[in-house]
Amino acid sequence: MSHESVARILDRTYRKFETRASLDEDDRRAFYSLPFEVRYVDPNRYIAREGDRAPRATLIVDGLAFRHKVTVEGARQILSVHIPGDFVDLEGSLLTVADHNVQALTRCETAIVARDEIIRLVETRPRLGRAMWIDTLIDGSIYREWIVNVGRRDSKSGMCHLLCEFARRLEAAGLADAAGYELPMTQEQLADALGITPVHVNRILRELDRQGLIVRDKRFVRVPNWEALRRVGGFSELYLHLNQVMPAVQREGAAPGRA
Amino acid sequence: MSHESVARILDRTYRKFETRASLDEDDRRAFYSLPFEVRYVDPNRYIAREGDRAPRATLIVDGLAFRHKVTVEGARQILSVHIPGDFVDLEGSLLTVADHNVQALTRCETAIVARDEIIRLVETRPRLGRAMWIDTLIDGSIYREWIVNVGRRDSKSGMCHLLCEFARRLEAAGLADAAGYELPMTQEQLADALGITPVHVNRILRELDRQGLIVRDKRFVRVPNWEALRRVGGFSELYLHLNQVMPAVQREGAAPGRA
């Protein structure tokens, strides 16, 4: 594996960690010397399954993935969506057993790191350990907001909130701009994320479109008025904790998180 | 602060950590030498508030507390309930700002530890750091299940699941037995935990009572048939990750988690 490609694989994650704790040159070297194996996962294929006991951690290098659980009645609930730079199965490696499924949303390039390497890394570089711990705390914060979204927002607000969250996270990772973004989720997947039915998702999306809150073109979503969408969704980006160490990126115009 | 009382304050948390990573005598000494300040919080008083930037971590020594958020429309969503031994505002100390509220459910005895002490502890004792990280991961796992509960279970299942979760967690902490337990939540609080209305909680509880799934006496809940409650709630304790290092306690009869 050449130096260039190692950089490409780990860069996004390292840059995220830099925004979560102050790291030095030794941390950097230690992180970039992590051994990993690259693996490609087709859409809808599983990255991890409930019950897995795989001693590894998987990193999304490119593509999107989502977590979900299925109830005994067979209803699926999507728990989160992950973007490049995210670790998606620390649970499966640091806990003894995975309690949920992780599935590729689009074709994913992933990097697999052995559990022992992760443990050695965080024990030798405590700052990196703290960055990863903080990352886990932020994941928890996003889960909490998701609970509010399915528990206490009606489906229209919930949908707007979801769209705002994706926009803001993608933007913070440099993967979207204020014009809009590609949201490669089917209406059925959106339904499972919001805890409603696909039929209802359809009606909500059409209503948002009719009201001019979003403009849809296939699965590309353009948002003419972020402030309006933000208001309907009751979105405030505090819970994303984007500015742990470095100040949030300032952009022109009405970016989604300007609250 | 005498040796005895330090032990009493920190014991429950340390014993929990022991079930999450293997710790040695040095870890133990380091943990028990954490400086803390004891504070008592009356029911419904806040332990932390959204927006707080307090550089500290709070530990529940005795009593119950809960996390919640309030939407812009004023609806409250309860996110989790915490029992003695739990850290409840790491978010407020390791992240720069708290994104939700933590409130006492019953009168709480808490121990406050300065942020810097926590950081020094985890940097000098990496194993303890890992135990705390794992604890955060498990909190995340519980949030995920909570998302499923409000998103994809109907109110009856959701209520049963909630009762099972409390039972199992209290039992694992040695605070309840198979006979039943005191659940000091008002129906309004249960409603905010399940994302439904208090009126509906009332009807569900009466229905469960009528069907013999629970026997209520004030707020003490007795469960004549754990297996039945577990089935209606679709409860499986995997997500609680109770047996990270040590095997789960084996008890006589029909314990809630025997799935």
Next chain:
DNA sequence: CGTTAGGTTGACTTGATTCAACAACAGTGG
């Protein structure tokens, strides 16, 4: 005792589901 918080119940309404049909589209193979 009056006040208040919490619990209970009935009548009515509503947001979302269900069911069912059909349209749009992409991919596949003849």
Next chain:
DNA sequence: CCACTGTTGTTGAATCAAGTCAACCTAACG
């Protein structure tokens, strides 16, 4: 190049789980 097939999206009508509103009850407490 077109027919076939499966997936995703769209729409209407009927139904239902949960919400709303409003009244009243009960126990705790100063």
